[in-house]
Amino acid sequence: xxxxxxxxxxxxxxxxxxxxxxxxxxxxxxxxxxxxxxxxxxxxxxxxxxxxxxxxxxxxxxxxxxxxxxxxxxxxxxxxxxxxxxxxxxxxxxxxxxxxxxxxxxxxxxxxxxxxxxxxxxxxxxxxxxxxxxxxxxxxxxxxxxxxxxxxxxxxxxxxxxxxxxxxxxxxxxxxxxxxxxxxxxxxxxxxxxxxxxxxxxxxxxxxxxxxxxxxxxxxxxxxxxxxxxxxxxxxxxxxxxxxxxxxxxxxxxxxxxxxxxxxxxxxxxxxxxxxxxxxxxxxxxxxxxxxxxxxxxxxxxxxxxxxxxxx
Amino acid sequence: xxxxxxxxxxxxxxxxxxxxxxxxxxxxxxxxxxxxxxxxxxxxxxxxxxxxxxxxxxxxxxxxxxxxxxxxxxxxxxxxxxxxxxxxxxxxxxxxxxxxxxxxxxxxxxxxxxxxxxxxxxxxxxxxxxxxxxxxxxxxxxxxxxxxxxxxxxxxxxxxxxxxxxxxxxxxxxxxxxxxxxxxxxxxxxxxxxxxxxxxxxxxxxxxxxxxxxxxxxxxxxxxxxxxxxxxxxxxxxxxxxxxxxxxxxxxxxxxxxxxxxxxxxxxxxxxxxxxxxxxxxxxxxxxxxxxxxxxxxxxxxxxxxxxxxxxxxxxxxxxxxxxxxxxxxxxxxxxxxxxxxxxxxxxxxxxxxxxxxxxxxxxxxxxxxxxxxxxxxxxxxxxxxxxxxxxxxxxxxxxxxxxxxxxxxxxxxxxxxxxxxxxxxxxxxxxxxxxxxxxxxxxxxxxxxxxxxxxxxxxxxxxxxxxxxxxxxxxxxxxxxxxxxxxxxxxxxxxxxxxxxxxxxxxxxxxxxxxxxxxxxxxxxxxxxxxxxxxxxxxxxxxxx
Numbered sequence: 015x016x017x018x019x020x021x022x023x024x025x026x027x028x029x030x031x032x033x034x035x036x037x038x039x040x041x042x043x044x045x046x047x048x049x050x051x052x053x054x055x056x057x058x059x060x061x062x063x064x065x066x067x068x069x070x071x072x073x074x075x076x077x078x079x080x081x082x083x084x085x086x087x088x089x090x091x092x093x094x095x096x097x098x099x100x101x102x103x104x105x106x107x108x109x110x111x112x113x114x115x116x117x118x119x120x121x122x123x124x125x126x127x128x129x130x131x132x133x134x135x136x137x138x139x140x141x142x143x144x145x146x147x148x149x150x151x152x153x154x155x156x157x158x159x160x161x162x163x164x165x166x167x168x169x170x171x172x173x174x175x176x177x178x179x180x181x182x183x184x185x186x187x188x189x190x191x192x193x194x195x196x197x198x199x200x201x202x203x204x205x206x207x208x209x210x211x212x213x214x215x216x217x218x219x220x221x222x223x224x225x226x227x228x229x230x231x232x233x234x235x236x237x238x239x240x241x242x243x244x245x246x247x248x249x250x251x252x253x254x255x256x257x258x259x260x261x262x263x264x265x266x267x268x269x270x271x272x273x274x275x276x277x278x279x280x281x282x283x284x285x286x287x288x289x290x291x292x293x294x295x296x297x298x299x300x301x302x303x304x305x306x307x308x309x310x311x312x313x314x315x316x317x318x319x320x321x322x323x324x325x326x
Numbered sequence: 327x328x329x330x331x332x333x334x335x336x337x338x339x340x341x342x343x344x345x346x347x348x349x350x351x352x353x354x355x356x357x358x359x360x361x362x363x364x365x366x367x368x369x370x371x372x373x374x375x376x377x378x379x380x381x382x383x384x385x386x387x388x389x390x391x392x393x394x395x396x397x398x399x400x401x402x403x404x405x406x407x408x409x410x411x412x413x414x415x416x417x418x419x420x421x422x423x424x425x426x427x428x429x430x431x432x433x434x435x436x437x438x439x440x441x442x443x444x445x446x447x448x449x450x451x452x453x454x455x456x457x458x459x460x461x462x463x464x465x466x467x468x469x470x471x472x473x474x475x476x477x478x479x480x481x482x483x484x485x486x487x488x489x490x491x492x493x494x495x496x497x498x499x500x501x502x503x504x505x506x507x508x509x510x511x512x513x514x515x516x517x518x519x520x521x522x523x524x525x526x527x528x529x530x531x532x533x534x535x536x537x538x539x540x541x542x543x544x545x546x547x548x549x550x551x552x553x554x555x556x557x558x559x560x561x562x563x564x565x566x567x568x569x570x571x572x573x574x575x576x577x578x579x580x581x582x583x584x585x586x587x588x589x590x591x592x593x594x595x596x597x598x599x600x601x602x603x604x605x606x607x608x609x610x611x612x613x614x615x616x617x618x619x620x621x622x623x624x625x626x627x628x629x630x631x632x633x634x635x636x637x638x639x640x641x642x643x644x645x646x647x648x649x650x651x652x653x654x655x656x657x658x659x660x661x662x663x664x665x666x667x668x669x670x671x672x673x674x675x676x677x678x679x680x681x682x683x684x685x686x687x688x689x690x691x692x693x694x695x696x697x698x699x700x701x702x703x704x705x706x707x708x709x710x711x712x713x714x715x716x717x718x719x720x721x722x723x724x725x726x727x728x729x730x731x732x733x734x735x736x737x738x739x740x741x742x743x744x745x746x747x748x749x750x751x752x753x754x755x756x757x758x759x760x761x762x763x764x765x766x767x768x769x770x771x772x773x774x775x776x777x778x779x780x781x782x783x784x785x786x787x788x789x790x791x792x793x794x795x796x797x798x799x800x801x802x803x804x805x806x807x808x809x810x811x812x813x814x815x816x817x818x819x820x821x822x823x824x825x826x827x828x829x830x831x832x833x834x835x836x837x838x839x840x841x842x843x844x845x846x847x848x849x850x851x852x853x854x855x856x857x858x859x860x861x862x863x864x865x866x867x868x869x870x871x872x
Contacts, residue, residue: 024768038697038767045687052658056679059661060668063597068828069866070665071859074600082603085655086648093644096694101637103696108633156470157563159628159703163769166700170629172564173469174557177630194703194771196463198470199389202774256389299390 017185027189027210028165029182033103035166041096048089107167110180114148117141121171122154123303124200125243126191134223137240138207139191141183142216148180154305159195162208170195183210199256199301200246235321238314247302250325257302258295264323269296283319333736333840348433349843354419355734356440361415364406364447366809371399373802376758380795382778382788392775393461398454400464405485406447408719409577412584413495413530414443416726417523419734421499423833423841424517426508426850431501439494446488453480463773465574468555468566472548479548482541489534489541492580496530499523508832510852517831517856518594518607522587525611529576529583529618537573540566564630571622579618581715583611585722586653589678592725593657594857595829596672597664601857603656610649617646627698636695643693647686654683669827670744674725677752681717685710688763706766712759724751724808731815732822733833736840739815743807750804757797761790830854830862 019025022042023035063072117139118129128139141147151160151171160179161168169179183189193204211219229237239245247257264283269275271294276282285292287310290302310318334351344352374395378387387395422430430436454460458477462470471478503516503524516524544566546552553559555566586607594601601607623631623639657679666672688710692698701707732738770777770787777787825834833841836850854861 019768021764022767034696034700037694038691038700041691041694041697045690049683049687052654052683053680056658056661056676059658059664060666060676063661063664063666065598065665065667070598071862071866072599072663072665074860075602075663077602081659086652089648089651093648093690096690097641097644100640100694100696100698104633104636104699107696107699156473157467157629159771161703161769161771163700168628168699168702172557172630174563175630190769192769192771196393196467196470196773198461199393201393202389202771202776301390 024163026164026166027184027187028162028167029184030103030107031164031166033106037096037099037103040099044092044096110148110178111146111182114146114180115142116148116150119149119151119160119171120154121151121158121160121193121204122243122305123156123198124193124204124246126160126204126206127241127243130220130223132220132224134220135225135237135241136223137243138209140209140211140216140219142213143183143186143210145213146180146182148178151177151179154309155303156197157195158193158197158204161192161194162189163192164189165208168194183208186210186212203246231317231320232324234314235317235319235324238310238318239321242306242309242314244318254297257298260322260325262326264326268293270294271296271298280319280323283322284315287315287318332842333838334843335736335840337843346437348429348437350418350422350430350433350436351734351841353436353440354415354417357410357414357418357443360440360444360447361407361411364402365411368399368402368407369802369805371395371402373798375399376795376798378775379777379791381792383776387775389775390459390461393463393773394459396773397461397463401450401460401481401485403715404464404577404581405488406450408581408715409492410443410488410495412588412719412723412726413492413499413523413526413580414440416519416588416723416730417495417499417526417584420730420833421520421523422502422506423837423845424520424831424856425503425506425511426832426836426846426852427502427506428844428846428849430498431506432498435494436498439491439498442494443488443491446484446486446491449487450481450484453477453484465570466544466566467570468544468547468561469557469563471544472556476548479545482544486538486541489538492530493534496527496534499527500531503527508850508852512852514605515852515855516608517587518590518601518604518611519584519587521608522583522590522611525615526580526583528612528615529580533573533576533580533619536569537577540569540573543569564626567626567629568622568631571625572619575622575625576615576618578714579614581719582722583614585678585719585726586611588722588726588729589657589675591829591831591856592671592675592729593660595729595827595831596667596669596675597661598667598828598859599660599662599664599857600855601656602659602662603652604855604857606649607653607656610653614646614649617642621646624693624698627695628702640693640695644690647690647693650686654679654686667827670739670741670748671725671729671827673745673748674721674728677748678718678721678725680752681713681721681755685713685717688713701766703771704766705762705770705772708772709759709762709766712762717755717759721751721755729827730833731812732826732839733837733841735816735819736822737815737819738822738826739811739819743811747804747807747811750800750807752804754797754799754801754804758794758801759797761794761797765790765794825865828859828865830859830865831856835862835865 017026120127128136153171153173158171160171165181167179167181169177187210189208191206191208247255249255249259252259252261264278266278267275268278288307291300294300378385378392457480458475460477460481462474462478543554547554553561555561557563590601621643623635624643627636692701824839832850
């Protein structure tokens with residue numbers, strides 16, 4: 015229907031969006047007609063048969079078989095229609111074309127990571143236009159949900175089990191990915207972009223973002239900072255989010271919730287990554303996941319420590 | 327019957343006469359005070375939620391604070407208000423009198439159910455105040471709740487304990503309806519409110535154990551690390567959602583069926599007409615009680631269940647939706663050629679029809695597979711279930727309380743104040759929740775603390791959120807106004823006649839201004855149906871000549 019969206023629906027930019035929207039508007043209009051009809055009857059009756067004297071005792075009404083049959087039959091037919099229609103579009107949404115381009119998605123509190131077939135990794139999803147893309151998704155921690163309103167697709171992302179979603183973007187632009195399943199503190203900040211690119215631009219981007227081993231440790235730390243999802247909680251500019259900012263952290267004196275304090279040396283930084291609940295800085299809650307000791311290699315942790323030390 | 331001296335309020339005095347009462351009417355009032363308090367608490371929490379969302383960015387609560395507040399709002403409203411309120415308050419007070427019984431079948435069990443309910447509620451409050459914060463949402467989804475603070479165990483235990491209160495109440499009503507009906511009170515002559523509470527009892531008894539067991543499993547997993555739900559321990563990540571909705575979908579009928587019963591009684595009494603489709607409404611309540619167990623999967627279309635399951639659940643959902651739609655037609659048809667008296671309770675009944683129709687039709691929307699994929703977990707769903715749960719269940723309760731208020735308290739409330747408050751509630755409700763349909767279908771997910779950062783091409787969410795917040799204040803004013811004139815009526819209201827509405831059910835025709843301690847001096851002999859106004863010469867005097 016309308017690509018720009020309406021008061022009811024956001025802009026649309028995928029091959030399935032038109033079918034979903036058509037069904038949405040069909041149900042909306044049908045519902046509106048039924049609603050107006052029922053309310054019209056209600057108001058009419060309430061007025062037309064208003065009480066005229068206290069001892070009114072109206073004659074019982076004989077129930078009309080025709081009226082009853084029609085108000086059973088018509089809604090039944092209508093819901094049968096929308097069920098079958100919804101079922102067909104659901105299959106379209108559920109079955110990815112066999113030639114789909116596959117991208118792996120990892121969700122965690124509170125960020126997304128996308129891994130491409132050539133090894134490129136990113137925090138925004140880059141996809142080619144006019145080509146079906148299939149996402150294989152898994153969560154590091156709790157249930158998340160991958161939702162792109164403009165594509166009309168959504169699927170929960172589970173821990174320990176893959177789930178899938180596919181779409182084919184129809185124009186070059188940038189759209190939102192949001193997390194639709196409640197996942198804790200920064201749930202409402204767990205968003206990313208889908209960058210839809212032409213096939214050429216997309217391939218160029220893929221090559222650019224391949225990890226060819228030429229980065230310095232601090233650069234690799236910066237990469238981990240983005241891809242492992244440090245950024246939603248730890249700012250680089252001094253802003254306080256769910257966790258302390260990295261700006262000026264290394265070398266400063268930290269005061270902890272248990273009343274002790276320590277200078278943030280290399281070992282402190284390392285310990286704060288692998289066992290974050292051991293010492294919690296005053297003013298913060300012990301909400302950082304414990305998973306990083308398992309998820310990150312020793313080299314990656316070293317690189318992150320280097321990166322944090324550079325933030326002065 | 328003489329005034330005053332022998333009614334159920336004056337028969338015994340003192341605090342103990344209330345705390346140890348086995349009188350179903352007094353237990354109903356105990357439930358009313360408890361649920362009223364929790365409704366106030368849940369409502370205050372709701373205004374916090376709306377105030378935070380009124381403007382973009384952090385307004386009054388940080389992220390964690392917001393998450394805790396909406397969790398508590400949900401837990402309090404669902405488990406401590408909507409589920410227990412109508413059976414606990416009006417079911418207890420009205421049902422035994424409506425069938426001509428002296429009390430429920432098991433009066434002590436009835437009192438025990440109130441104490442269990444209070445114990446559950448106090449555990450929830452204790453856990454919240456002294457153990458820690460819970461931010462899991464009222465749905466307690468794993469694995470999120472597996473990793474949450476131990477306070478979640480207090481809340482789940484509270485749900486477990488309060489669940490027994492629900493089971494006891496349901497069991498009591500089922501037995502009471504089967505065994506305690508007065509002579510002549512055949513199944514065809516039961517008021518539809520009784521049918522509804524009876525059907526609700528079936529759901530309470532069959533469904534509530536499932537949530538109890540689920541909460542025990544959650545407990546075992548958290549305390550003893552037995553892998554059931556948490557994939558990290560070898561559990562299944564979706565199993566909890568299946569268990570949870572296997573209870574919580576039928577629980578939706580625990581919430582809405584009693585309200586439908588109230589609406590049936592109101593439509594009949596205030597239209598002074600046979601309720602259209604009596605047999606259909608009565609039996610479909612019971613049918614829904616059973617079918618309600620087969621649709622839990624429609625909460626999980628995008629949760630990773632198989633496509634085949636989703637398709638079957640969607641189809642069953644529509645099977646259950648059709649009878650509900652037909653009920654709405656029946657209620658409207660009840661007014662046809664009736665004598666419609668627009669007093670406050672009837673205004674709430676018409677309001678119910680308006681709001682519940684919107685809730686039902688948007689329920690079709692989210693029941694359609696392909697459309698639900700887009701709408702699931704957005705504000706569209708939030709708006710939908712508030713239209714059903716608040717616009718349906720709670721508006722039904724408020725209407726019922728206005729209807730039976732004179733029988734419970736023996737006093738009238740100010741009719742003008744009642745109408746003004748009803749209008750405020752109606753406007754406030756729609757201004758609060760209708761914009762949320764737009765927010766949701768345009769992509770704003772639910773349980774969001776903030777919506778500023780949604781860039782780049784996202785539609786503006788701020789104006790609609792502001793409208794919704796303003797609506798919630800109007801709604802709050804309307805509800806507080808009810809509280810004020812109800813309290814005034816309690817102490818200063820004019821004394822009510824025994825049957826101010828010209829109703830034909832036993833609680834109005836066979837008791838005095840306030841019922842006796844044992845309801846009736848003599849067991850009533852029932853000779854007509856609950857809505858046979860034409861035959862009710864005892865109410866209206868001998869027929870005028872036509």
